[in-house]
Amino acid sequence: xxxxxxxxxxxxxxxxxxxxxxEFISDYLQPSVTPTSHPSSPAQPxxxxxxxxxPKWSHPKTGTKYAISLVQSGKLSEEDLKACxxxxxxxxxxxxxxxxDKWQPRKKxxxxxxxxxxYVLVKEDGSNGSIRAFTSLxxxxxxxxxxxxxxxxxxxxxLQG
Numbered sequence: 001x002x003x004x005x006x007x008x009x010x011x012x013x014x015x016x017x018x019x020x021x022x023e024f025i026s027d028y029l030q031p032s033v034t035p036t037s038h039p040s041s042p043a044q045p046x047x048x049x050x051x052x053x054x055p056k057w058s059h060p061k062t063g064t065k066y067a068i069s070l071v072q073s074g075k076l077s078e079e080d081l082k083a084c085x086x087x088x089x090x091x092x093x094x095x096x097x098x099x100x101d102k103w104q105p106r107k108k109x110x111x112x113x114x115x116x117x118x119y120v121l122v123k124e125d126g127s128n129g130s131i132r133a134f135t136s137l138x139x140x141x142x143x144x145x146x147x148x149x150x151x152x153x154x155x156x157x158x159l160q161g
Contacts, residue, residue, distance in 0.1 A: 012146040016139035017116045021070045024118065025053050028139075028148055029070070057122070059159070065125040066132065073117040073136075080121060083131040085109060087154045114138065117151065122159070132156045 019027060030053045057066045071080070088108065096103040122133035133155040140149050 013139045013141065016146075016148075021072060021075075021118070025070055029053050029120075056125075062158070064158075067123045067125050067129065069121050069123070071119050071121060072115075073113055073119065074115055076119055080119075080131060081109075081112060084119065084121075084134050084136075084154070085112060087131060087134065087156070088152065090156075091154045111151075112136070116140075122155075133159050 016024065016028065055068050057068055058064065059066070076084075085105075085108065089103075089105075093103055096108075116138045117136050118138065120135045120137070121131055123129040124132050133153075135153040136151045137148050138151060140147060142149060
């Protein structure tokens with residue numbers, strides 16, 4: 001029996017969720033660098049073109065080097081998932097405790113494993129490569145429009161401010 005053909009995605013969300021991390025970066029996180037026309041004004045020069053996605057970043061004040069990556073939740077290592085969870089707890093535990101639903105670690109961990117979530121990880125360069133910041137995002141519909149929704153953004157204190 002011949003294998004079934006996979007149905008072509010019809011929704012922009014389905015198409016986005018089927019993309020590899022590299023395709024997702026190229027299509028959604030890599031800004032367009034096509035020139036745009038701006039009226040000439042001596043008071044306001046045209047804005048600089050957007051910078052392309054880069055897997056490296058240096059802190060402008062400290063010079064500390066970081067590696068940046070995009071990872072689908074299902075491909076996130078247990079170590080990285082735990083580091084992200086611990087960072088949420090470190091930065092937001094009190095806020096969760098003061099909310100109506102309180103801090104619910106099992107529920108938070110399940111939410112973090114949602115199959116359509118993707119993580120932008122910021123790791124300190126070097127042999128340790130510990131996570132210093134992350135954001136989680138997911139293609140979804142917001143008010144009927146396809147969007148990439150940011151669910152979480154957490155930074156260690158040295159990256160805040």
